[in-house]
Amino acid sequence: DADVTQTPRNRITKTGKRIMLECSQTKGHDRMYWYRQDPGLGLRLIYYSFDVKDINKGEISDGYSVSRQAQAKFSLSLESAIPNQTALYFCATSDQDSYGYTFGSGTRLTVV
Amino acid sequence: AQSVTQPDIHITVSEGASLELRCNYSYGATPYLFWYVQSPGQGLQLLLKYFSGDTLVQGIKGFEAEFKRSQSSFNLRKPSVHWSDAAEYFCAVDSDTGGFKTIFGAGTRLFVKA
Numbered sequence: 001d002a003d004v005t006q007t008p009r010n011r012i013t014k015t016g017k018r019i020m021l022e023c024s025q026t027k028g029h030d031r032m033y034w035y036r037q038d039p040g041l042g043l044r045l046i047y048y049s050f051d052v053k054d055i056n057k058g059e060i061s062d063g064y065s066v067s068r069q070a071q072a073k074f075s076l077s078l079e080s081a082i083p084n085q086t087a088l089y090f091c092a093t094s095d096q097d098s099y100g101y102t103f104g105s106g107t108r109l110t111v112v
Numbered sequence: 113a114q115s116v117t118q119p120d121i122h123i124t125v126s127e128g129a130s131l132e133l134r135c136n137y138s139y140g141a142t143p144y145l146f147w148y149v150q151s152p153g154q155g156l157q158l159l160l161k162y163f164s165g166d167t168l169v170q171g172i173k174g175f176e177a178e179f180k181r182s183q184s185s186f187n188l189r190k191p192s193v194h195w196s197d198a199a200e201y202f203c204a205v206d207s208d209t210g211g212f213k214t215i216f217g218a219g220t221r222l223f224v225k226a
Contacts, residue, residue: 004155040121040218040219041218042116042202042216042217042218042219043156043202043216044216045214090155090156092155092156099144099146099161099163100146100148100158100161101148101156101158101214102158103148103155103156103157104155105153105154105155106153106154106155
């Protein structure tokens, strides 16, 4: 099994729908992140969490919310999806003693 | 503010040839620097990292990178490219190990021709 698992891998949804992307990890890391990747823009941070009781907004949090259900689970929700949220979404983990992230394989989201 | 520039959107090299991918950063203090690789349909994988010590760092898959403070650069190199190296490469900079300040470059796509 992968260290960081994202579900679903692909999703097509309609404008205005609520959608949840899920992430689970077996690394035992405290820190979890959601990033969005758009061509030519690299990765941009949406939200991050340093432990179950800690949630922080990143660079582009508008239109998104998150839930840290357990140390190993961190979900991202789009409350009312819009077409410009079409992107590749990545979950990542780290801990304070490791340098660098472990990424999931990504969720490709298309909003039509 | 921190920033990362990867000047080359894409690069094509022949299999067996050497490779250098450029990365320039802007940061006031000593940065933490990373290179990641993204194969098609996959997440990003950490290739190597620099945060202190020897300015030439070795990574996985035969890659290395050199930190040059005077040039604000952290270029990625490989002496002999394999077809399986075709992927997108991202340089990233962070101010500490927390991760929440990590800034990624826009990426360089590497094509390998036979």
